Each structure stands twice: as C-alpha cells, then as structure tokens.
Amino acid sequence: MLQLHYHPSDASLMPHIFLEELGVPFQLCLVDRAHNAQKSPEYLRLNPNGLIPVLQDGALVLYETPAILMHLADTHPQVHLLPALGTPERAQAYKWLTWLSNTLQATLVQYFYAERYVPAEGVADFRARTEARLAPMLDQLEAQLHSSGGPWLLGAHYSAADCMAFVLCCWTRNLQRPANSLPALGAYITHMRQRPAVQRAAATEQLQEAFFTRAA
Ligand SMILES: N[C@@H](CCC(=O)N[C@@H](CS)C(=O)NCC(=O)O)C(=O)O
DSSP: OEEEEEOTTSTTHHHHHHHHHHTOOEEEEEOOGGGTGGGSHHHHHHOTTOOSOEEEETTEEEESHHHHHHHHHHHOGGGOOSOOTTSHHHHHHHHHHHHIIIIIIHHHHHHHTGGGTSOGGGHHHHHHHHHHHHHHHHHHHHHHHHHHOSSBTTBSSOOHHHHHHHHHHHHTTTSSSOGGGSHHHHHHHHHHHTSHHHHHHHHHTTOOHHHHSOOO
C-alpha cells in the first residue's frame, strides 16, 4: 500500500490531499517533529535532506513534493489530475508545479525559518524583506486565476497544481497581505475548502480554522 510520511499542516498536506483525491487506499506515517524524527537515521535513509514528505510506493522511495504529485498522477491516469502527456497544458502544469516548489514554497520556508538564514539581530529585517518578495508571487497567482478563467489554477481542469497552490496560500495566512485578502485567491481558497478530499485531509490532520485564516 502507498505510504505517506507526513506531519500535520506541513508540505505533506499537498500529497495527502492528492491521495484523498485519488480515492485509493494509503497509509499515513506520522513523522514526530517534536522529537526531530525527520533527522533520525531511519528517516534520513528515506530522505537524506531530513524533510517531510516522503512517499513509499512498493520499493520506490520518493521525496520532493512535486515529484510525488507527478508520480501519483502518472500511476493513476484514470483520475486525470494532470493534463494529457505532451500537451501544452501538461507543460504549463509542470511549470506551475516547479514554480510553486522552487519559488513560492522556497521563499515561504525562508520566511518561516528566518533564524536559519541570518543572525538573531537580522531576523526581523530579513523576514520583512522576504515578505516583500512574497507579495508579487501572490500577485502572480492572482493574475493566473484571472487569465486562466478559474476556478482552478490551470483553468477549468482541477490538477495537482491546485493541491500545492492551496496549501501554500494557507501558509500565507499571517502575512500582512495574505492570499485570502486578494479577490481571486480568496475565492479560490474557499472553493478548495469545499472539496471533499480537502475536508477529509484537514479532518485527519486535525487542522483548525486558524490554519486557513489569519489568527485573530
Ligand atoms: N522541497 C521539499 C521541502 C519540504 C520541506 O520543507 N518540509 C518541511 C516541512 S513543511 C520539513 O520537513 N521541515 C523539517 C526541518 O526543516 O527540519 C519538498 O517540497 O518536499
């Protein structure tokens, strides 16, 4: 059976939602971050980066969220969670999955873990600069929803890119200008939350309302 190594609300939520969309049996294996289990020798054998998620599919051990999503889409083609191979639409999906991972997600990680990048006295400034870098990225997503015509990132076709975009948008909830303060992105988040797969994953991970919206 497919196994997903996860921690609630982390990047693993993206493949978790995707697995729920597939409607296939899978097993969740909690990585105990409170005890730094992602850096344990056993876990490092699965992912030498010590990062969550990891997917195990039989003998295949896979890390990197977009790779996991693309693999699951490829092995479950009947669910059509990526456009047809070789089409311009598929290429656009690759572009968004890559951009979400190496640009938006990577920058959000810098924001959340600022203390890993600069000395303590520079953290507030670094975080403010990182937040300023995030603003045009959210504008880019907002513009994409307008130009694709929505309701999903690629337009009429719900895809793996939505699992990523949605979770990353939720991660922005406490920025001064979070994703849900932008009109198309706000509607998009609401729409995503109505998907049964999102609701099942959120219930399993016991995500509270504060995951989706700014803390009061
Ligand atoms: N590029 C990786 C990044 C994964 C990642 O940053 N995971 C975070 C949780 S959101 C993590 O495991 N952090 C633990 C740590 O930094 O020790 C992916 O997309 O799979």
